[in-house]
Amino acid sequence: MIKRSNSMGLNHIMSTLKILILFCLSFKTYAQLTAFPEAQGFGAFATGGRGGAVLKVTTLAATGVGSLAWAVNQAGARIIVFDVSGIITSDIEIPHGDITIAGQTAPGAGITLVGHLTTAFAVETNNIIIRHLRIRPPNPNAQWPPNQHDSIQFSSANNIILDHIDVSHGADENIDMWDGAHHITIQWSNISFPIYDVAN
Template identity: 35%
Template sequence: MSGIIRLKSSLVIGDDSNSVSILGQTAPGGGILLTIDQTNDELRHTPLVAKQTHDVIVRHLRIRPRLPNSVKNVHAAVIENSQRVYFDHTSMSWATDENVSTYSNTTDITIANSIFAEGLNKHSKCTLLGADPRVPQNITFWRNACISNNDRNPDNNHYGKSCIEIVNNVFFNARSEWGEVFSQYPGGTPISYVGNYFKAGPSTVEKTYAIKWQNVESAGQPQIYESGNVLWAPPSKSLQLLSPGTDQFVVNRPPCPLAVDTLLAAGEAYEEVRGQSGAFPRDDLDVAWIKDMGAQGERGAGRMVVAPGEIPAIKEAHAYGDEDFDGMADSVEEKFGGVVGVNDAWEPASTDGSMRFDQFMEWLSQERIAGRYPK
């Protein structure tokens, strides 16, 4: 199956549906897109919600709500009160609140290799990673692109003893606020910014800051570690790393060990994000947003928007052959130690001890990114 799925209400991965994988790399043709384009009486307008669940994987999925900016509290995706959730190679846009957010006691979360673009003004936000928690959290935001969102690029507000890491991302064309750090919970937010590229664009105000402590109802002092971050702005604008008063909370080592084991220089991360982020194959929107970023050290394009755009058509195609219904393509099953005609995807693979199905899914993801699949 491939194409546009027009939901009437939120698709919820709930407490009775844990250990769920939505693997868009298996879709033929141009892949899968979720949208909601009409209101409902229950006000469930966020296309994808993971709520009170655990062990969830979402990959190669586009999520683009298409509701006017007068409809409040529309996210593309929300992770609420959940554990061990992994969003990878997704693309989200046109939310009237954050494009993606975590809420409540949500921990052990990774959001990676994704594009979050054009949140709708007047409440245009990239991501809120700490909303109303009651416990420490572990959250990794890694190799993503936040493009043409007003603020919350990202927004963080966590308990002490959390492990929050913002690593190797590109933050482009924010308007007024970039990385915002609140300290409204006991202990203050511990956070690491490593190897990110902050780039001003046409919509960016004349003077702003990449990392800003927000002294609002503070209950503790944040611990802010920063290393290897790069900033670029055209001559007419000023983008500085730390806002006044933020430097007093900078520490000389990460508040907790980084979970990311492969760190890139910010320039390398910029190229990695340009070439590898988002759901593949990229649709025309993602292609345009990545083009807006432009080359390092050069002006980009982009704009703030107040209404959703049009969703490009998604190419249809036949799914790969799988006569034994084990989820693996018969044409390459032997590559992973499987036997065509036998439902054996959950046996150990021929190398490294992981399951055949897992190895096949990772291979399939890489094939899509490289443009070799689907054909």
């Protein structure tokens, strides 16, 4: 009888420990940091460039040190901030993830990108945070036919949050998420005036 009682006591302790472990694991899940305090939806837990290098955009030029293209193409986790405001005329391709583009850091009227914002084709580009950016497609050219001017195009990407972006006049779509892209939030944004053909 004593052995049975000890065995029952041990089973009770083990059951209690299992419940405590499950409780701790679920608490950790709920305590996970969001991308920023107001982040919502499926992309809310994107980490962006958290813990990475802080890179400053110091010029509106399309290329070169201090440009947005230069900052986006740096290796590793990165947080991109702006010392300038105005119009950047350039297609921007994000080659790898773990990136925050903090448009709200730009002085004055902020940043307008006249160009396409894309991720590298068929490459998993994860953890992207983009805030306070205006995007307009450029004039048609040989690389981008008039009816294929998506302003934003992300393929094979996940854990993305777009916040306070202003996207308009894209042809085909203003924003295109495809090829398995998932866990995406677009919040507090203006997406307007899509057109069939930018040549018209």
